[in-house]
Amino acid sequence: MASLRQTFLFMGLLVMALVAVAAPEPQSQVSAPAVSRKSAPAAAAEPIIDYRERFIPVVARHGMVVGPEQLAAEIGTQILRQGGNAVDAAVATGFALAVTYPRAGNLAGGGFMLIHLADGNRQTLVDYRESAPAAATRDMFLDAEGALDHSREYFSLQSAGVPGTVAGLLYALDKYGTLDRAQVLAPAIALAAQGLPVSFALSFEIAASAERLRQNPAAAHVFFKADGSAYDIGETWRQPDLAWTLTQIRDHGAEGFYRGEVAQRITAEMAAGGGLITAQDLAAYRVVERQPVRGNYRGFEVVSTPPPSSGGVHILQILNILEGYDLQAMGHNSAAYLHHLTEAMKLAYADRSVYLADPDFVDVPVQQLIDKAYATRQRARIDSRKATPAAQIAPGRPLGGESTETTHYSVADRFGNVVSNTYTLNFSFGSNIVVPGTGMLLNNEMADFSTSPGNANAFGLVQGEANSIAPGKRPLSSMSPTIVLRDGKPWLATGSPGGSVIISTVLQMALNAMEFDMNVATAAAEPRIHHQWMPDVLRMEEGFSPDTIRLLEAMGQPVDIAGRTSGRTNSIMLEDGWLYGATDARRPGGWVAGY
Ligand code: GLY
Numbered sequence: 001m002a003s004l005r006q007t008f009l010f011m012g013l014l015v016m017a018l019v020a021v022a023a024p025e026p027q028s029q030v031s032a033p034a035v036s037r038k039s040a041p042a043a044a045a046e047p048i049i050d051y052r053e054r055f056i057p058v059v060a061r062h063g064m065v066v067g068p069e070q071l072a073a074e075i076g077t078q079i080l081r082q083g084g085n086a087v088d089a090a091v092a093t094g095f096a097l098a099v100t101y102p103r104a105g106n107l108a109g110g111g112f113m114l115i116h117l118a119d120g121n122r123q124t125l126v127d128y129r130e131s132a133p134a135a136a137t138r139d140m141f142l143d144a145e146g147a148l149d150h151s152r153e154y155f156s157l158q159s160a161g162v163p164g165t166v167a168g169l170l171y172a173l174d175k176y177g178t179l180d181r182a183q184v185l186a187p188a189i190a191l192a193a194q195g196l197p198v199s200f201a202l203s204f205e206i207a208a209s210a211e212r213l214r215q216n217p218a219a220a221h222v223f224f225k226a227d228g229s230a231y232d233i234g235e236t237w238r239q240p241d242l243a244w245t246l247t248q249i250r251d252h253g254a255e256g257f258y259r260g261e262v263a264q265r266i267t268a269e270m271a272a273g274g275g276l277i278t279a280q281d282l283a284a285y286r287v288v289e290r291q292p293v294r295g296n297y298r299g300f301e302v303v304s305t306p307p308p309s310s311g312g313v314h315i316l317q318i319l320n321i322l323e324g325y326d327l328q329a330m331g332h333n334s335a336a337y338l339h340h341l342t343e344a345m346k347l348a349y350a351d352r353s354v355y356l357a358d359p360d361f362v363d364v365p366v367q368q369l370i371d372k373a374y375a376t377r378q379r380a381r382i383d384s385r386k387a388t389p390a391a392q393i394a395p396g397r398p399l400g401g402e403s404t405e406t407t408h409y410s411v412a413d414r415f416g417n418v419v420s421n422t423y424t425l426n427f428s429f430g431s432n433i434v435v436p437g438t439g440m441l442l443n444n445e446m447a448d449f450s451t452s453p454g455n456a457n458a459f460g461l462v463q464g465e466a467n468s469i470a471p472g473k474r475p476l477s478s479m480s481p482t483i484v485l486r487d488g489k490p491w492l493a494t495g496s497p498g499g500s501v502i503i504s505t506v507l508q509m510a511l512n513a514m515e516f517d518m519n520v521a522t523a524a525a526e527p528r529i530h531h532q533w534m535p536d537v538l539r540m541e542e543g544f545s546p547d548t549i550r551l552l553e554a555m556g557q558p559v560d561i562a563g564r565t566s567g568r569t570n571s572i573m574l575e576d577g578w579l580y581g582a583t584d585a586r587r588p589g590g591w592v593a594g595y
Helices: 002-007 009-022 070-081 086-100 150-155 165-176 181-194 200-208 210-215 217-223 240-252 260-273 279-284 311-322 335-355 372-379 501-514 520-525 546-554
Strands: 058-060 064-067 110-117 122-128 288-290 293-297 300-304 407-412 418-424 482-486 489-494 538-540 559-561 570-575 578-583 591-594
Touching: 058 591, 064 070, 064 086, 064 570, 064 578, 070 086, 070 181, 070 407, 070 591, 086 110, 086 165, 086 181, 086 240, 086 407, 086 418, 110 165, 110 300, 110 482, 122 165, 165 181, 181 240, 200 210, 210 217, 240 260, 260 279, 293 311, 300 311, 300 501, 311 335, 311 372, 311 482, 311 501, 335 372, 335 501, 335 546, 407 489, 418 482, 418 489, 482 501, 489 501, 501 520, 520 570, 520 578, 546 559, 578 591
Parallel strands: 407 570, 538 559
Antiparallel strands: 058 578, 064 407, 064 591, 110 122, 110 418, 122 288, 293 300, 300 482, 407 418, 482 489, 489 570, 570 578
16 A cells, blocks of 8 residues: 555656646645645655545644634644644634534533553543433333333433533643643633624534524523524624633633532532432542553554444454455445445444443453454354345354434644544534523433333444443443554544444544545545444445445345435544645535644
């Protein structure tokens, strides 16, 4: 693969001279010359463009933030320019997204931050996933007949787990950042207090959830004008209550959220509305720093998110299975390739239904699941010519619910640190409930537990007893912030929202780059598939050839041209001293900010 890149070098150098006059301006926020990833030798002074690639990343030299929204990405980059490191920028971006991207940016949600530290050339994972309140019980969402009460599960105060975001961002800042709290929070506070112009994307997102947001008076107060009408594109949207909450955090740190006035407003709302979160739950919330999971794929090292996310384990499992095939000979997105990818996904997602859960409550056999020998055994179950019906796939015996929303951003600094962060409220706008006087939405992450063990959740994921509800436990996630290393150095930082499709999205992003030598923008743009074992459906995005679809159907694949897209990556590739960024065009508003 590397040699292929070298082959393209001459062409790259040739066209470079033309770039300045022939190419359209790169995105205006980037001052570096336009161009793409195809590698120049390590000593190259300039990045190289290859005009055979249909999608060109944004390029920067020193620092970059790629995220779902412009203002927050620019705030992160401003922090980098001021001398902050990637963790400072990631924390500032996380707080800013709580203001600018309310469908998934948050204070009262949770997530995972994967950090590559240049100092020591190592990676660590900050787990700030929500946890179940002490009063939570296994069957709390079942009604008297034993049926799931979806309204309580998704859209009530009981659907909220104890929030982890504020603790997680501040933990990362204290331990791995260099700036102080006031510096990283100042831009978010200013935006909330002074207001931001409503973008097309924001207006579109609020409109899509308007009916439900209007059902909660505090949410209606935040997201609509006093007369109940929506803010127009370009109008200034102020969030004074959220500015107050952020100020409490600035002035008092995590205590300002988990104790004191903010905590009192949360618990008062819980007590009044049948919610479970108490002052003790908030005070007891703890971040857990964990070892990421890691594995090798054809010489690349893939570092990803461990339980209580299932993401990293299954990405590695699937890569291990696929490593036994000559994927390049099959051809990218050929029917043969997609068939093998699908069969490997089914095996991994079947394992998810049984083995994955909060490792502090359940013994998750991580090393066995990501063992190459287990992959060899699993590969033997795949018929290269024919789909195996999901019903015939029992979860494997290793040797020895989720939502379509969430958000991801990637950050790289000039010191060599890299952050890959995914955090969420679960559904778009979470439970759609705002805590009065705080301006912040509550998550509905309790729905990510196995709320009715053995049955499929709202997203079709079958989950077992391991992920059942228990006090203090963290619900199983699919969030998969990932960093791929090449020659021991960060090469690709990526991640995605999308509930169960996060895993298949990040997997295909990484495969496109590692196996098929695509630049980061092309790797993001290629159409994707998703199969999660149950239901037995192969979801395919638009963009595959009808011939390919026919061949897959002939192999017995239950193809569904889903009419919706899979995931939304925000990624950075690091090559030869250059940063190449790409935000997925599948959603409006994404942004690459670099300098
Ligand atoms: N709530 C989405 C996830 O954790 O995967």
